[in-house]
Amino acid sequence: MPSRRIIAIWFPYMGAERILRKTQHNPEEPIIIVAKKAQSEIITSISAVAQYKGLFVGQSLRDASAICTRLFVQTQNSYAETQFLKGICRWSSKFSPWVASEGNSGLIMDITGCSHLFGGENEMIAQILLAYDKLNLTAKIGCADTVGAAWALSRYSEKTLQNYRNGDAIEQEARATRSRSAKRSFKDISNNLKISKSNKYFVAPPGKIRQSISNFPVAALRLEIQTQNTLAQLGLRQIGDIINQPRASLNRRFGLSLLKRVDQALGNLPEPISPLQPELNFGVRISFPDPIGLKPDIIAGLDRILDRLCSNLKKKTLGAQKILLQAFRTDNTIGSIEVGLAQSSNSFKHIRDLIIIKLDDLDVQFGIDILRLEATRTEVLTKYKHVGHVLVGERNKSRTEKNKNPENLISKLGARIGLENIIRLHPAKSNIPEKTYTMLSAAWSEPAKKWQKPKSYRPVQLWTPEIINAPDKPNPLSEFKWRGKIWYITESYGPERISPEWWLDEPKWRSGVRDYWFVQCATGDRLWIYYAHGALMSSGWFCQGKFA
Template identity: 45%
Template sequence: MPNRRILSIWFPRLAAERLIRLEPLLDEGAFAVVRDSGQTQVIGAVNAAASAAGLHPGQSLRDARALCAELRTLLSNPQAEEAFLEALERWAGKFSPWVAATPPASLLADITGCAHLFGGEAGLMARLEADCDDLGLTVQAGIADTVGAAWALARYAGQPARPARSGDDIDQEALATRSRAAKRRHWERGGAAPQAAASRGRVPRIAPPGQMRQALAPLPAAALRLPQPVTAQLARLGLRRIDELVGQPRATLARRFGKELVLRLDQAMGTAPEPLSPARAPEGFSVRLTLPEPIGLMADLVAGFDRLLPPLCAKLAGKGRGARGLRLQALRCDHTMQVVTVGLARPSATPDRLRPLMVMKLEEIDAGPGIDTLRLEAYQTEPLQEHQHKSQLPAPAKSGSTPAPPAAQCTDMDDLIGRIGARVGLEHITRLHPGESHIPEKAAQVLAAAWSAPSTRWPRRPAIPRPLVLHPPEMVREAGGGRASAEGALPLMFHWRRRPYTVARATGPERIAPEWWLDEPGWRNGTRDYWRVTTQEGAVLWLYYAHGGALSAGWFCQGAFA
């Protein structure tokens, strides 16, 4: 079996070049994409002009402004950059079917057995660079037997090992000192002649099969994907290149620098496995019907839909999924398209449940000069839950439990919600669910009917009935204009909503205490005594007296009975 060959593709200016593709004028000068890092803003990506000015990713925006006053910046958009990388992942599928994205700006592909289609690995690299040049993207790529080696070659091939601190390299001497120093011509004193500039420090980005050690030897230690503190510590000890690490005892390296250094070294050399896991292709559920002659009648549309629906449902059932949203696209002869969509309260792959919903929406399609193609797509799907077969004998009912509704009744309710939702929208249909609280306003919660199941365990009806309409508490005043009695005695005459009321009869009180473990702003006036008050004017109100806590005491109205 041939050695595995891995292609690493790195886009060093991805975030900046994504915006330049949208607005080419940004590339006329120094441009950078900035991101928030703690309390400061740092550079995330730069264009070529900004790199020429000395700017680099990770640099603080304040320092970058000091180096380049005319720098233009835009904030980073991680979601858009991730979507752009996903699009590049699909584009890289032309080189290999086994592609994985490694955010924020790189791709990995297993090109084993694929390079001969492009004239070899060198031809593949040339094709890759040409395509990226057409896309306006800067790219660096590397090919090796392992993921770690390909990653290192793509980023560090041709770059010398840099010192980690000031004073470790002759290149960091002061300019004045260097200008007065004599030129070091060691070859004039018997040393080796210097190499050509084109070949000095040049490492090929394609490692021959089985030669990762020779290809990685001159690369810096940072090429092993190590944290910056580890590479800085290695540089202080004089271990700046990978070949200087390979000859060191593994136990000593692991004890001093951690196991990650040894693991990354073994992964790069191929002695430790590092699998490549590509992203799964999204499952698409759609069918298409091309018509020999354009159609425009409603009966023809229904007939075409009836031919598309069974194979779509068969695809869904084969994958164990059900449609939550259907989209029918009608492509017309004038190269325009009419689209109708429907949503379902529950996922389904049954044609008899999907057909009535879509037929209701077919009237919205304008055939125009004629429709020559129909495309039906399940754009939103969910797994179908299999129902366990039960015995025909009734199971013994548990004490205090409510029997679940039959499956046919639940299906009918879901179909009803879907039909109403096709007219008014599923988000406008709600249902009540019991809440786990004795507080009246929290006894039930409103949920969307299409995204919730009906509850079968409602609590028992309270001894004192609750009003049908509940509203936020509103202050009640005595008929004389002052506040009602503070002693808790029910007033015989009161004003509510600027109207006078006279008490005919009253039932109560029902005392409800607040939830002491929660801080409810509406219950800061303490324990409440609720009364059902029937007035001579015909209104049946739900009043309560708040005994006072963090707020003052008084009478309030919270609801009305039918």
């Protein structure tokens, strides 16, 4: 069985070349794409001409303008770039059925069993590059046995060959060593690396992963920036330096993430490829002859496209969980609002009410040319639901008709404050007072069906224990000082002893075993106080709750 062969395709100028294809701008003029980060504009993509003039990704627009005065600047449209990459991914499936997008500017292609159809790996890669050239896209390709090695070859092979250091480097060797070193030509470098190189692609022979990537920088392992900086401080700047280190020490210092990337690159750990699956697209749009900006006009356009969206969802027996409304403005920018539903729905009125609540957040600026509405997340709605007793079904039906469904309320509240800010309490198995419940998102959880009755009374309000001034003795109190005043006790019930969970080190329970008391004060307040017997922390009296 032939070994697995992977191709990694990198588009170093994808963002700028997408704009170049769209605007037909002069390719001889530098093109940069910028995005706002904090208080400055940072370059996210550049053209080849801009790179030749000294610009780079991550540079601020202010510095780039100082280096090159004539720049064609465009604002980044991340959504358009993502859709553009998905289109390239689908188009590239004519070379191999197993193609997936990688990051924001790359593809991963499994060509196992496909290369012979094109006359071999080199011929196949040459045809892929020729096809991308016809699309006016610059591509760099790496081919190896693993995804990690192919990714490294596509992005770092050219730099490694250009910066390859041998014995002829004046600053590298001592004088005596330089005098005895043999002169090596550039052709010997590719033989040492065992990589067949060309201008835009690099192919590592099967079974030669270690030799192919050993001289690459550690960034070729797809590590985090912090890990790369730490490795550089330790003198581990190349992949070969990491491979030769003991795995136990690397694991203690950097965790499993570093070893995982090394194993994936060398083929010791599988790294599956998830090809781009055809998706059901529930999106509708409307174009206007003239830009609009008034809220009534936007609502009128929304009504026309929302009716079509709900009809499409009903045909597939689906309900929308998330709705995305996009407004394509006259200055080629996009404003958007997103609405989440607590319960999937394809009701026109329900979805319309939620979108109108957030419509004021939509910035129209100079006007809107196109409105687009998409159900980004959907769920199957069963046509028939078992409701049990007939009376129960009628009660649920009447509640829905009266719009008293709690899911509708959660959706409307979520449109204002966010679904993640609405919680629902569920019972938890614990004797610790503050751990008898757990908090879940109300939008994605069902109501609690049964709460276990506590063995004794519990307060309706719980707060963080507050120290009260009282004698440091476990005897019942007659009075105590708390929150700046003296409280006189008329009745006391207790104690109820609660021990901490010994298998956990809870900082709040380091005061040891607690004796809880229900006390009735002369003011009518009924409080829940306890005496902590002391452990790692000193003993004392505390107040933790209040009864109704």
